[in-house]
Amino acid sequence: xxxxxxxxxxxxxxxxxxxxxxxxxxxxxxxxxxxxxxxxxxxxxxxxxxxxxxxxxxxxxxxxxxxxxxxxxxxxxxxxxxxxxxxxxxxxxxxxxxxxxxxxxxxxxxxxxxxxxxxxxxxxxxxxxxxxxxxxxxxxxxxxxxxxxxxxxxxxxxxxxxxxxxxxxxxxxxxxxxxxxxx
Amino acid sequence: xxxxxxxxxxxxxxxxxxxxxxxxxxxxxxxxxxxxxxxxxxxxxxxxxxxxxxxxxxxxxxxxxxxxxxxxxxxxxxxxxxxxxxxxxxxxxxxxxxxxxxxxxxxxxxxxxxxxxxxxxxxxxxxxxxxxxxxxxxxxxxxxxxxxxxxxxxxxxxxxxxxxxxxxxxxxxxxxxxxxxxxxxxxxxxxxxx
Numbered sequence: 001x002x003x004x005x006x007x008x009x010x011x012x013x014x015x016x017x018x019x020x021x022x023x024x025x026x027x028x029x030x031x032x033x034x035x036x037x038x039x040x041x042x043x044x045x046x047x048x049x050x051x052x053x054x055x056x057x058x059x060x061x062x063x064x065x066x067x068x069x070x071x072x073x074x075x076x077x078x079x080x081x082x083x084x085x086x087x088x089x090x091x092x093x094x095x096x097x098x099x100x101x102x103x104x105x106x107x108x109x110x111x112x113x114x115x116x117x118x119x120x121x122x123x124x125x126x127x128x129x130x131x132x133x134x135x136x137x138x139x140x141x142x143x144x145x146x147x148x149x150x151x152x153x154x155x156x157x158x159x160x161x162x163x164x165x166x167x168x169x170x171x172x173x174x175x176x177x178x179x180x181x182x183x
Numbered sequence: 184x185x186x187x188x189x190x191x192x193x194x195x196x197x198x199x200x201x202x203x204x205x206x207x208x209x210x211x212x213x214x215x216x217x218x219x220x221x222x223x224x225x226x227x228x229x230x231x232x233x234x235x236x237x238x239x240x241x242x243x244x245x246x247x248x249x250x251x252x253x254x255x256x257x258x259x260x261x262x263x264x265x266x267x268x269x270x271x272x273x274x275x276x277x278x279x280x281x282x283x284x285x286x287x288x289x290x291x292x293x294x295x296x297x298x299x300x301x302x303x304x305x306x307x308x309x310x311x312x313x314x315x316x317x318x319x320x321x322x323x324x325x326x327x328x329x330x331x332x333x334x335x336x337x338x339x340x341x342x343x344x345x346x347x348x349x350x351x352x353x354x355x356x357x358x359x360x361x362x363x364x365x366x367x368x369x370x371x372x373x374x375x376x377x
Contacts, residue, residue: 017226026214029214037207051213054213059217062221064353142198142201142205170198174194
């Protein structure tokens with residue numbers, strides 16, 4: 001993701017969408033649906049809610065596409081928009097406790113074994129316990145597998161700032177994960 | 184079953200676990216559902232497109248009928264308005280936007296505020312010279328300035344103590360201190376902001 005070729009493709013897809021070729025936007029949706037959906041998973045209770053929120057983000061992005069500054073990376077703009085949307089929603093909706101059963105169902109995937117699903121659910125649960133500032137740094141670095149410079153650009157911080165956030169977040173996550181898993 | 188205590192989980196294990204979360208996906212029909220919601224609507228016009236429409240309106244030929252007396256009255260009103268504007272508002276020193284900069288107007292609705300200033304990355308987060316003007320009739324505080332193209336972070340400082348983000352700004356970023364800064368993207372030429 002976020003390679004120069006992708007940036008050029010994104011710019012072209014935006015141009016074509018703005019010139020009336022609506023289907024060009026579907027290319028952008030397919031390319032970034034994963035990161036946006038996974039971002040929403042961290043702010044929602046289940047995959048259905050995350051899916052709705054991710055759709056909202058893309059619809060909002062489409063509506064505001066004309067205001068996107070094409071000198072920036074499209075993903076950075078989209079991610080910021082989605083993050084703001086998720087935060088606004090989090091402020092509005094009081095978070096209810098997550099039930100383990102929901103998490104296990106949410107991430108049950110027939111392609112993986114049940115233990116792996118359980119581990120994934122627990123890590124996601126621990127990730128939700130971090131403040132967004134740290135959770136997003138970890139998510140971009142590891143879940144989205146972005147290099148540190150891209151993490152820094154997306155979060156609007158310096159390289160060293162991004163590195164520090166990832167390092168601290170990993171330690172915080174380890175602590176939360178340990179507490180969560182301790183009988 | 185892994186019997187190792189979880190407190191011993193290494194950062195490498197956690198990183199691997201996080202990477203596995205990258206496989207979660209909203210499903211193959213996600214894009215179709217988004218496109219279904221978008222329907223046949225076109226993206227909303229952005230600032231540049233609105234500006235283009237204004238230019239089009241201004242350059243479109245049209246016939247106007249004005250009586251001599253009405254014309255004189257309109258001209259007098261225009262001169263009076265311009266005179267008042269430059270007397271009260273000041274604008275830029277030579278009446279034009281400095282080269283390479285774009286005009287930007289900050290607006291905040293804060294009827295009960297005693298003083299509001301704009302602080303941001305463009306003024307070193309200092310209030311001196313960046314106090315906004317209040318219109319008591321509307322409760323709006325405004326400040327017009329000129330900024331270079333690029334991304335500028337800012338907040339409104341109300342009564343010298345309370346930072347307030349711009350509700351009209353489409354973007355905001357973490358300020359690193361638990362709050363957020365609004366982000367203004369100034370484009371070349373028209374000062375359009377995202």
